[in-house]
Amino acid sequence: MCVVLTNDAEHVAMLDRCPHRDVALSGGIVKEGTLVCPGHFWRFDLPTGERTELPDRGATVYPTRVVDGWVEALLPPLQPHQSMREWLLAQAREGGPAVSEAAAESPEIGESVSVDGILTNYHDLGSGEPVVLIHGSGPGVSAWANWRLTLPALAESFRVIAPDVLGFGYTERPPGARYDLSTWTDHLVGFLDALGLDRVSLVGNSFGGALALSLATRHPERVERLVLMGSVGVSFPITAGLDKVWGFEPSLANMRALLDVFAHDHTLVNDDVARLRLAAATRPGVQEAYAAMFPAPQQARVDAMALDEDLVRSIGHPTLLVHGREDRVIPLTTSLRLHELIDDSRLHVFDRCGHWVQIEHATAFNRLLADFLGSCG
Template sequence: MQINPEIGRRITANGIETNYHDLGEGQPVLLIHGSGPGVTGYANWRLTMPALAKHFRVIAPDMVGFGETERPAGHRYSMNDWVAHAVGLLDALGIERAHVVGNSFGGALAIALALEAPARVGRLVLMGSAGTAFPLTEGLDAVWGYTPSIGNMRQLLDIFAFNRALVNDDLAKLRFEASVRPGYQEAFTSMFPAPRQRWVDALASAEERVRTLTQETLLVHGREDRVIPLSSSLRLLELIPKAQLHVFGQCGHWTQIEHAERFNKLAIDHLGE
């Protein structure tokens, strides 16, 4: 029997049966995944978790509506709801304060979490982050508009990665199969229906509030990102008082995969200061 590595531990967080991974010891670091079809905390952070777990306690959940976490019937997904789920997870685990690393959608959620519960959030790492207003990209429209097929998944993976060597038919098949597990696609299509510019705007925090963030923040972005434009991180650099930005050339939306070792070192150095 093959064990699915995406399945970790289970805990009830804000009333939601939540799948999460919990590795290492020390200062807690919460890793929040992106919003691609079939995404899970493990799939998003599989190259990040082992490296960070040598220095920190790493918590990587599947947020409500994603992965192996419960999908309540008729659930209405919103930023407030995802923030409540993240806070509920910290509460359930008895964690008063955690550093937060957010990827794409997860970056927008990390910003909202830091604004709504600032005492719970230490340092921030925002990678390929949404959370600002920008015109919907063709890449993001394709991601949120995904309809299940191996061919469509292969096209999405080509959008995500600058390095095409990372994308092959086996990976496309694996991620396609993840996207069509029972309940996955139904929840996914309910989150970001067309027209999709409104969901970019819904993920964005008000700029006057973002200016009030007090957390030391590391912004990381791939220069060739076709999903979330580099302009998003450039704007966050202008808005967040204690921000620094690292841009990877020849890198798409998968910084944590395309430049895993360098990304992990940046994150460890930033969070461990």
């Protein structure tokens, strides 16, 4: 159970679990009479527990009173339950149809906005100076999957917005869509326009780093600060790891092998994680769009995502470069080169770290990010 003190100094006691069951609501943020789940970012009305954007899925609120300075709540006997994660894993193992049905309640689904007619899925949490997180390009990726450990941490100090890039996650994939750096950049600019965001800081991961660089060079007036993590954006000989990522053929064995490439710490991945990621990568239309984004030869895709180095040199925004020393997907040399090209830049290299800096070193990464975004003027 968790106890929330409202703006009106009233105590609200509630079950310390989101309806998804795997996230503690006590880690959420209270604002304007609502509690925001720290993992799924659902908003709950505090007096009733109703989920404000979907009232039939509410949090459990108990009758509460204060006696001699202690908060008391009338708690019914708790019944054992199967967590949402356990249920999804069971469905993935069985290959049942309920996996797709569960997508409607997926934590990867946030809010939506139309960007030039394309319904775009995004997460929006916290308040303050706006920071936009741009995810990478692994199969089955989404903004939530990429930034789930970063969003709640940054939201303590900033307004943090993480969209599913065109063609990824739960953003619409229009028939015949063209996927290239220019199209993705235009979609991001349209997304900023749709949310009324004139100027933001950008955090780009891998493929998302190239999009951040593209936006910063094409529309420098829209960017405040720049963070590039394991970033694409300059040309380099394709690694065996990136070749596996962009050339992914759906199978559990291939997904498990790919996760081992992403993470230096292999204890972070197992067959259950691979099953969940494979299910995300094989939702209807997802793999088809993914194959259209990165057709062979993969080296040509690397070169297509590289910006002219004179453009990169023109970047005047304060820039933080972050890389994992053991990254097998994007070589450390790319961040070293970007550091040479961008005059106002600093570079932080994490040891014992692969391509998942934001997951393998989440606490240190979040602190580094918050300090940089909060200190640059």
